[in-house]
Amino acid sequence: MALGTDYSGQDCSLAKALEVVGERWSLLLVRDAFLGVTRFSDFRRRLDISKAVLSQRLGSLVEAGVLERRMHGGHDAYVLTPSGEALWPAVHALMRWGDATTSTRGPRRLFRHVPCDADVDVFGRCPVCGTTPPAAELETRPGPGAGTDPPANPLSARLREPHRLLAPLRE
Amino acid sequence: MALGTDYSGQDCSLAKALEVVGERWSLLLVRDAFLGVTRFSDFRRRLDISKAVLSQRLGSLVEAGVLERRMHGGHDAYVLTPSGEALWPAVHALMRWGDATTSTRGPRRLFRHVPCDADVDVFGRCPVCGTTPPAAELETRPGPGAGTDPPANPLSARLREPHRLLAPLRE
DNA sequence: CGCCTTGGTCTGTTCAACAGACCAATCGAG
DNA sequence: CTCGATTGGTCTGTTGAACAGACCAAGGCG
Numbered sequence: 001m002a003l004g005t006d007y008s009g010q011d012c013s014l015a016k017a018l019e020v021v022g023e024r025w026s027l028l029l030v031r032d033a034f035l036g037v038t039r040f041s042d043f044r045r046r047l048d049i050s051k052a053v054l055s056q057r058l059g060s061l062v063e064a065g066v067l068e069r070r071m072h073g074g075h076d077a078y079v080l081t082p083s084g085e086a087l088w089p090a091v092h093a094l095m096r097w098g099d100a101t102t103s104t105r106g107p108r109r110l111f112r113h114v115p116c117d118a119d120v121d122v123f124g125r126c127p128v129c130g131t132t133p134p135a136a137e138l139e140t141r142p143g144p145g146a147g148t149d150p151p152a153n154p155l156s157a158r159l160r161e162p163h164r165l166l167a168p169l170r171e
Numbered sequence: 172m173a174l175g176t177d178y179s180g181q182d183c184s185l186a187k188a189l190e191v192v193g194e195r196w197s198l199l200l201v202r203d204a205f206l207g208v209t210r211f212s213d214f215r216r217r218l219d220i221s222k223a224v225l226s227q228r229l230g231s232l233v234e235a236g237v238l239e240r241r242m243h244g245g246h247d248a249y250v251l252t253p254s255g256e257a258l259w260p261a262v263h264a265l266m267r268w269g270d271a272t273t274s275t276r277g278p279r280r281l282f283r284h285v286p287c288d289a290d291v292d293v294f295g296r297c298p299v300c301g302t303t304p305p306a307a308e309l310e311t312r313p314g315p316g317a318g319t320d321p322p323a324n325p326l327s328a329r330l331r332e333p334h335r336l337l338a339p340l341r342e
Numbered sequence: 343c344g345c346c347t348t349g350g351t352c353t354g355t356t357c358a359a360c361a362g363a364c365c366a367a368t369c370g371a372g
Numbered sequence: 373c374t375c376g377a378t379t380g381g382t383c384t385g386t387t388g389a390a391c392a393g394a395c396c397a398a399g400g401c402g
Contacts, residue, residue: 012318013279014202014262017269022195024359031185040380050360055381065272074368076380083272089294090268091185093261098188101236101254108184123260123294123303130301132294147183195390211349221391226350245400247349 020064021087025049025057030084031091033067034135035159036169038077045155072168080166088135088165092124103145110143114164135165191235192258196220196228201255202262204238205306206330207340209248216326244342251337259306259336263295274316281314285335306336 021027025047032046044054058078061067066084070077080087092111099107100122111120114137116128125132141162151157158169192198196218203217215225229249232238237255241248251258263282270278271293282291285308287299296303312333322328329340 013266013269013274013316014199015269016273017265018198020269020272021265022198024193027189027193028185041378044380050362051381052361052383053359086271087268090261090264093264094188094192095184097258097261098184098186098191100257101191102187103184123296125294125296125303132296145184212347215349221393222350223352223392224390 017090020061020066023057023060025053026061027091027094029054029057029061030066030080030087031095032159033078033080033084034088034091034165035140036163036165036167037155037159038072038079038168039075039170040078042155042169043078045153046159072170075170077168079168085135085166089124089132092120096122096124099143099145106144108143108145108147109140111138111140111165113137114139138165139163140165188261191232191237194228194231196224197232198262198265200225200228200232201237201251201258202266203330204249204251204255205259205262205336206311207334207336207338208326208330209243209250209339210246210341211249213326213340214249216324217330243339246341248339250339256306256337260295260303263291267293267295270314270316276316278314279316279318280311282309282311282336284308285310309336310334311336 021030028047029043032043037043037046040054040058043058044051047054058067061084062069062078065081066087067078068081070079095109096107111124112118113120113126113128113133115133116126118126118128120126120133120138123132139162142160146160151160155169192201199218200214203214208214208217211225211229214229215222218225229238232255233240233249236252237258238249239252241250266280267278282295283289284291284297284299284304286304287297289297289299291297291304291309294303310333313331317331322331326340
């Protein structure tokens, strides 16, 4: 398999990243982890994928150090590690690109830098303090491009509401 | 297929992006297009994938408006569209994450903002002018984490040398 | 001119995701 | 306390995607 062996030197950084998060569904799982999803069944409810693939993906992300398993209120929970949280700029950039190419009414979701009370720009940067804040300092809410369709399930309805990134949906 | 139908509202921006660039190999093709690869056989030489998959991927990226076909010096060429170029922040972020998680000696590749003669930071931002420059204003060269292995082929050797992003390797 | 390169298309094989069944453990409501 | 629902998986056969290699037409170059 070329992806696993093509170490042709300095320009394989992207391949390295994709070895970890490039499998089908992985980045969507990471995104949901940022939004506060922690439970196996909640990840499944969101993505509607087979339990076998979900189990394998979560296992791979845990093994790669992107997620770790914890116990929340007597339940298994998958939460982002610091290394996983460092994926925020990439996830945000892809989301904004997705919005720019498919939404005529602007971003579907906005992110506010809580300490500065200002929305970050398309590059994820706070216009007040000038930094690119980590996910832990952001709150999300629906943007102008947000859909008007009813959410697919109560979980997605909850995730649509304004809330802090990384705050677990359930404890 | 869940990816194609899961429009659960405002938070499907990432899914939209991944519908376009989430197939296996697609982001690596986009990265190579940023580095100046334009030819079918050069893309293939770089990734060592089957021609059937390469043809299908390039076709999908053209149809999605990320790449367009042109004639360069009597040859077919695939070049990034403005929409494709807008993927730079995401590609750069993933590369830097790949470096951060797998390279102990820093980034494998550095990017210099040509007008300011300064390297962009981990967020892709120029410390001199404060902007996040587009790919067209950047030059790349090997970084401290660059491999010391001989490149896999002359093409990769060429791409390792300092050069402007988006400048076609061959005309 | 002839050979090599280019840019594919096609087909059988192997690998990955899907669909659904099964199971053990835990939780929560009556 | 009991029982049904929920949780978090594992397993297996089916379907879809990537791989490996063959074939072909057109163009470029020595």
